[in-house]
Amino acid sequence: MKYDFASRERDFGRIVFALTLDRKKLTERIVIARSDEARLRLERGAGEVYYDETRPLGSLLLNFEGDKSGGWNKNAAILRESYGRAIPRMSARWKHAAPAAGYLREKSGSGEPSALFAAVRTWDEYLNCFNLNHGADLLTERLSALYRPFVLYADYKPWEEPAPSAMSAALRDSDSEVSLWYPAKKRTFEVVAAVASLLPVIQYYLHKLNEWGYVFQQCKICGRHFVARSRHYELCGDDCRRVQAALNKQEFDERAKGDKLEQLHENAYNYWYNRLRKLKKGTAADPEKAAAVVAAFKEYRREAVKRKTAVKNGGLSFTDYAAWLAEQQNAVDALMGAMAPKID
Numbered sequence: 001m002k003y004d005f006a007s008r009e010r011d012f013g014r015i016v017f018a019l020t021l022d023r024k025k026l027t028e029r030i031v032i033a034r035s036d037e038a039r040l041r042l043e044r045g046a047g048e049v050y051y052d053e054t055r056p057l058g059s060l061l062l063n064f065e066g067d068k069s070g071g072w073n074k075n076a077a078i079l080r081e082s083y084g085r086a087i088p089r090m091s092a093r094w095k096h097a098a099p100a101a102g103y104l105r106e107k108s109g110s111g112e113p114s115a116l117f118a119a120v121r122t123w124d125e126y127l128n129c130f131n132l133n134h135g136a137d138l139l140t141e142r143l144s145a146l147y148r149p150f151v152l153y154a155d156y157k158p159w160e161e162p163a164p165s166a167m168s169a170a171l172r173d174s175d176s177e178v179s180l181w182y183p184a185k186k187r188t189f190e191v192v193a194a195v196a197s198l199l200p201v202i203q204y205y206l207h208k209l210n211e212w213g214y215v216f217q218q219c220k221i222c223g224r225h226f227v228a229r230s231r232h233y234e235l236c237g238d239d240c241r242r243v244q245a246a247l248n249k250q251e252f253d254e255r256a257k258g259d260k261l262e263q264l265h266e267n268a269y270n271y272w273y274n275r276l277r278k279l280k281k282g283t284a285a286d287p288e289k290a291a292a293v294v295a296a297f298k299e300y301r302r303e304a305v306k307r308k309t310a311v312k313n314g315g316l317s318f319t320d321y322a323a324w325l326a327e328q329q330n331a332v333d334a335l336m337g338a339m340a341p342k343i344d
């Protein structure tokens, strides 16, 4: 269900941000809805909700909305102004607030649940305070509590440092309230639900990860950060695991190819060496011919190493190298034959 940012009347019930973490599956589930609807969704899969997604564990912390440019607060100022006495006519008030509604609509469509929650809560609060005495003050107070984590958390990198003390210091009594639900009647399935501020949700989250001994890791394939059971895990998900497997195979194939090359090179060397040995020792020994083959062998070795390196660097194909070696073997055979001992 999409939230209606053109709505001029507030629905009943508070909008909650409900988070549940699955330690075994390494996932987080976030439901954003009016309180009753959120409970219905978590208990029975029913209920009208604005958001219900299950993502990899840590996603909320790693993608949390940031607001360095102060866009959220500038937007809040527009909403506050629309309450003012300077705009007595109702229709003019709504017209003044329209660009702010546009900003919120855009934020709610960004896919980031922390932004969606803030957007929906902002308009709900705007409608809530519309006809109240001191409505502008109340709105300012509530929205600044809502947006505070966007400033505090924007520069915070959960994989680098422990939660900044500024974050706990920023918590006021009114912001720190969360409720814990156990909708599945299983104690392990715990939902933390917040209304006024997401700061206690962040703290709850970090605390749970710490309690479980889970860590933030950087994927060695894609470079993204993710939450893992221990430092042992280096890949963020199935996609990167597939890439790694392909790389491993490629490396294996290259090594196997390298081994084959060395083997071929060595066999060819032995071929030459054995022929030379025949000329040096035994009944067929012939020092004069041996000297000629030694010279050819030396030349051959220099050239063979050069060509082997070329194969490794991709300058020469394996097949061409093998063909050249065979050619050289024919050459040394010819040399031996030409110099074969004369038959008296």
Ligand SMILES: [Zn+2]
Pocket (backbone or CB within 6 Å): 219, 220, 221, 222, 223, 224, 235, 236, 237, 240
């Ligand atoms: Zn990855």
